[in-house]
Amino acid sequence: MKKNLIFSALSIVFLWLVWVIAYFIVRNDYLLPSFWDTFRAMGELFADASFWRAFGNTLLRTVIAFAVSFVLGAAFAALACMNGGVRAFLSPVVSVLRTVPTMAIILILLLWTNALVAPVIVTLLVLFPAMYAAMLAAADEVRAEYGELVRAFKVPARRAVVKLYAPLCAPAVLAQSGSVLSMGLKITVSGEVLSQTFRSLGGMMQNAQLFIEMPTLLALTLLVVAAGFLLEGGCALLKRAAVRWRA
Amino acid sequence: MKLFSLKKSYGDKVALDLSDIEFSAGQITAVLGESGAGKSTLLSCIAESIPHEGKVEGAGKVSYLFQKPHLLPNLTVEGNLRFVLEKGEWSRIFDMLSRVGLSEKACSRPYELSGGERQRVAIARAFLFPHDTLLMDEPFSSLDLSLKRSLMELTREMCEEKGETVIFVTHDVREAVFLARRAVVLKRGKLIADLPVEGERDFFRPHPAEEALVRALTAEECDKFSS
Numbered sequence: 001m002k003k004n005l006i007f008s009a010l011s012i013v014f015l016w017l018v019w020v021i022a023y024f025i026v027r028n029d030y031l032l033p034s035f036w037d038t039f040r041a042m043g044e045l046f047a048d049a050s051f052w053r054a055f056g057n058t059l060l061r062t063v064i065a066f067a068v069s070f071v072l073g074a075a076f077a078a079l080a081c082m083n084g085g086v087r088a089f090l091s092p093v094v095s096v097l098r099t100v101p102t103m104a105i106i107l108i109l110l111l112w113t114n115a116l117v118a119p120v121i122v123t124l125l126v127l128f129p130a131m132y133a134a135m136l137a138a139a140d141e142v143r144a145e146y147g148e149l150v151r152a153f154k155v156p157a158r159r160a161v162v163k164l165y166a167p168l169c170a171p172a173v174l175a176q177s178g179s180v181l182s183m184g185l186k187i188t189v190s191g192e193v194l195s196q197t198f199r200s201l202g203g204m205m206q207n208a209q210l211f212i213e214m215p216t217l218l219a220l221t222l223l224v225v226a227a228g229f230l231l232e233g234g235c236a237l238l239k240r241a242a243v244r245w246r247a
Numbered sequence: 248m249k250l251f252s253l254k255k256s257y258g259d260k261v262a263l264d265l266s267d268i269e270f271s272a273g274q275i276t277a278v279l280g281e282s283g284a285g286k287s288t289l290l291s292c293i294a295e296s297i298p299h300e301g302k303v304e305g306a307g308k309v310s311y312l313f314q315k316p317h318l319l320p321n322l323t324v325e326g327n328l329r330f331v332l333e334k335g336e337w338s339r340i341f342d343m344l345s346r347v348g349l350s351e352k353a354c355s356r357p358y359e360l361s362g363g364e365r366q367r368v369a370i371a372r373a374f375l376f377p378h379d380t381l382l383m384d385e386p387f388s389s390l391d392l393s394l395k396r397s398l399m400e401l402t403r404e405m406c407e408e409k410g411e412t413v414i415f416v417t418h419d420v421r422e423a424v425f426l427a428r429r430a431v432v433l434k435r436g437k438l439i440a441d442l443p444v445e446g447e448r449d450f451f452r453p454h455p456a457e458e459a460l461v462r463a464l465t466a467e468e469c470d471k472f473s474s
Contacts, residue, residue, distance in 0.1 A: 145317070146317060146319070148313065148317070149311075149313070149317040149331075151296055152294060152296070152309070152310075152311035152313075153310075153311065153330075153331035153372075153376055155330065155331060159330070163319065163321075163322065163326075163330055164319060164330070167319075167321040168319070168320070168321060245320050245321045245356050245358070246320065246356075246358040247320045247358070
C-alpha cells in the first residue's frame with residue numbers, strides 16, 4: 001500500500017519533470033507556459049469569485065447528469081435483469097449511445113436546447129450506457145450466485161432487492177461510479193466549451209483560449225483533472241463506508 | 248409425494264424420464280447417479296422451478312439445502328435466516344440456531360464462519376423455512392469426512408424429528424446409505440434401481456446395501472436393474 005503510494009507520487013513528479021523539460025525545449029510561453037506561471041494563474045483563479053461560481057455550476061451539471069444516469073441505469077438494469085425482452089430491446093439503444101460521437105450530440109442539442117442544458121444532456125447520454133452496463137453486470141453476477149436461493153425460498157421481490165441485489169451490487173457499482181463521475185466532468189466541460197456556456201469552467205477555458213491566456217487555460221485544465229481525482233476518491237471513500245462486509 | 252410420468256427434455260436430450268414413483272412421508276430417500284443422470288433435474292421438477300411433463304402430487308411447500316450454503320455476505324447469520332422467513336416466523340430462529348450449535352454466532356457474518364458453520368446455517372435455514380418436502384442437493388459433498396459425518400447425523404436427527412418427505416441427491420454411496428432409508432439410482436434420466444437401506448449404519452463401516460448400489464451405478468445398460 002505504502003509502496004504503491006510512493007510509485008503514484010513518483011509518477012506525478014515524472015509528469016512535472018516532463019513539463020519542465022518540455023518548457024525548456026519549446027521556450028515559447030504562448031505554446032507552453034512555465035509551471036510557475038501556471039501555478040500563479042491557479043492562485044489568481046482561486047482568489048476570483050467568478051471561478052468558484054463557474055466551478056460550482058460545472059460540478060452541479062455533472063452531478064445532475066450523473067444522478068439521472070444512475071437512476072435510469074438502475075431502473076433499466078433492473079428491468080433488463082428481470083426480462084430478456086427488455087434486455088434485447090435496450091442492447092442496440094445502448095450500443096448507439098456508446099458509439100455516437102459526443103461532439104455530434106452537442107451540436108444537435110445546441111439546436112434543440114440552449115447552452116445551459118446541452119452539456120447536462122450530453123453528459124447524461126454518455127454516462128447512461130456506462131452506468132447501465134455496470135449495474136446490469138453486477139445484477140447478473142448476483143443473480144447467478146443467489147438466484148437459485150431466491151427462487152427456492154420464494155423470497156418476495158421487494159426483500160430480494162433491498163437485502164440482496166442493492167447491497168451486493170453496491171461494491172461494483174460504486175467502484176465504477178468513481179470513473180464514470182470523473183468521465184462525466186470531462187464530458188460536461190467539453191460540452192460547455194463547445195456550447196460556450198456562460199459562467200462555467202468550459203466557458204472560462206474557451207475565453208482563455210480566445211485571449212491566448214495559456215497559463216489560465218492550463219491551470220483550468222489541471223483543476224478539472226484534480227476535481228476528477230477528488231470525485232473518484234470520494235466514491236472510493238463512499239464505497240469503503242457503505243460496504244463493511246467481505247465476500 | 249407421488250410423481251406421475253415425470254419427463255424433462257432439453258432440446259433432443261432427455262434429461263429425465265421416470266415412470267410413476269412414490270416417496271413416503273417421514274422417510275429420507277437418496278437419489279444416486281453420476282453427473283448428468285438427471286438428479287438435479289428431478290429436484291427442479293419436484294420444486295416446480297422448471298417446466299416439465301407429468302405431474303408432481305403432494306410435494307406441498309418445498310425447502311432446499313444446496314451444495315453451497317449460498318449465504319448473503321452482507322447479512323449476519325440471523326439476517327440470513329430472516330431473509331427467507333416471514334416476520335411471524337422469526338421467533339423460531341434462536342431455537343434453531345442453538346439446535347445447530349450456532350447460538351453464539353447469530354451476529355457473525357458469513358466470512359467470520361468456518362465452512363462447516365456456514366453449512367450449519369444453511370441446514371438451519373432449510374429446516375426453519377416452513378415446508379412439507381425437503382430437497383437436498385449434495386449438501387455435504389465439499390466437506391471433510393468428520394464434518395460431513397457430524398452434519399449428516401444432525402440432518403438425519405432433524406429429518407426424523409419432523410417426519411417430512413426428504414429427497415437427498417448425492418453421487419456418494421456411503422453418504423446415501425448413512426442418511427437414507429431408501430435409495431434410488433438414476434442413469435441417463437431413467438430409474439434403474441430402487442432399494443431399501445435397512446439395519447444399523449456406521450459411517451466408517453461399509454453397509455450391505457452399498458454393493459448393490461455400486462453395481463447399479465456402474466452398470467453399462469440402463470435396464471439392468473429395472474424392477
